[in-house]
Amino acid sequence: MTTISVDRVSRWFGNVVAVNDVTMTIGPGVTGLLGPNGAGKSTLLHMMGGFLAPSTGTVTLDGAATWRNEDIYNHIGLVPEREAMYDFLTGREFVVANAELFGLPNAGFAAQTAIDTVQMEYAADRKIATYSKGMRQRVKMASALVHNPSVLLLDEPFNGMDPRQRMHLMDLLRKMGAEGRTVLFSSHILEEVEQLAHHIEVMVAGRHAASGDYRQIRRLMVDRPHRYTVRSGDNRALASALIADDSTAGIELDLRDGVLHIQAIDFVGFTRRLPQVARERGIRLYEVSPTDESLESVFTYLVGA
Numbered sequence: 630m631t632t633i634s635v636d637r638v639s640r641w642f643g644n645v646v647a648v649n650d651v652t653m654t655i656g657p658g659v660t661g662l663l664g665p666n667g668a669g670k671s672t673l674l675h676m677m678g679g680f681l682a683p684s685t686g687t688v689t690l691d692g693a694a695t696w697r698n699e700d701i702y703n704h705i706g707l708v709p710e711r712e713a714m715y716d717f718l719t720g721r722e723f724v725v726a727n728a729e730l731f732g733l734p735n736a737g738f739a740a741q742t743a744i745d746t747v748q749m750e751y752a753a754d755r756k757i758a759t760y761s762k763g764m765r766q767r768v769k770m771a772s773a774l775v776h777n778p779s780v781l782l783l784d785e786p787f788n789g790m791d792p793r794q795r796m797h798l799m800d801l802l803r804k805m806g807a808e809g810r811t812v813l814f815s816s817h818i819l820e821e822v823e824q825l826a827h828h829i830e831v832m833v834a835g836r837h838a839a840s841g842d843y844r845q846i847r848r849l850m851v852d853r854p855h856r857y858t859v860r861s862g863d864n865r866a867l868a869s870a871l872i873a874d875d876s877t878a879g880i881e882l883d884l885r886d887g888v889l890h891i892q893a894i895d896f897v898g899f900t901r902r903l904p905q906v907a908r909e910r911g912i913r914l915y916e917v918s919p920t921d922e923s924l925e926s927v928f929t930y931l932v933g934a
């Protein structure tokens with residue numbers, strides 16, 4: 630079982646709409662679920678895993694509903710972002726307990742295999758209380774893998790990991806995707822997602838905002854209008870030269886702060902032309918800073934796209 634279909638799914642909590650009429654299909658391989666905090670990623674992952682009921686719509690795994698379907702748990706592993714861990718247990722005891730919950734015939738062996746997969750053997754017999762965030766993450770991952778699921782859902786799995794741990798987890802997820810499993814992980818960092826996922830689904834404010842490979846998603850983000858604040862040796866002369874250039878759509882001369890506010894329509898063109906124009910006219914550039922580079926504004930643009 631490997632294909633998850635989300636069909637017109639919404640989920641609300643009181644009057645907060647966490648997921649708003651989302652439709653998407655996730656197949657084998659590694660897919661990234663990208664979106665800023667509060668976008669509804671965790672809520673969607675929990676519904677996919679059968680841990681939360683949709684308010685409306687359906688989530689199915691190869692045609693079988695994930696909600697109120699016990700059999701589904703045998704095929705899905707969920708690594709939640711926040712989870713109460715049993716600090717008084719060792720990592721191994723925690724993974725074995727999960728294997729037993731799944732009713733696996735040889736829980737000890739299954740746990741050992743999962744612990745080896747996440748390379749935690751060296752600390753498996755230490756109490757979870759002594760683990761770093763990255764180590765906890767790997768033990769959670771081992772518990773989610775203990776029953777060898779065909780679908781793996783991970784909520785912000787790279788949070789709190791150092792670069793080496795991150796690389797190791799990326800390799801592991803790549804391997805699982807190559808084996809034909811369906812791996813879906815959420816993140817709010819585009820660079821993280823594009824390093825790992827060929828396919829990206831973007832969520833913003835509960836809505837499904839974009840879908841495609843990382844080149845398409847990056848292009849959407851780069852091609853949007855950009856605003857810059859520029860301070861130069863002669864703002865008025867620079868403004869008059871730049872407004873004649875195709876890369877800009879509007880320029881405001883801010884006399885109070887001594888800067889230009891520039892609306893660029895062609896991101897690549899503008900960043901290439903600005904220094905050329907300044908050089909041609911002998912104008913010194915003292916400051917060039919993007920004013921709306923926050924991830925929030927990038928996503929807001931995508932929603933409107």
Ligand SMILES: Nc1ncnc2c1ncn2[C@@H]1O[C@H](COP(=O)(O)OP(=O)(O)OP(=O)(O)O)[C@@H](O)[C@H]1O
Pocket residue numbers: 642645646647648664665666667668669670671672673785
């Ligand atoms: N159990 C809940 N009760 C009330 N509101 C909730 C609940 N779970 C989520 N929400 C709200 O739903 C919205 C989406 O939250 P969700 O955690 O799914 O987003 P997210 O994209 O995973 O963000 P984050 O990365 O910050 O966890 C938020 O506004 C959140 O406050």
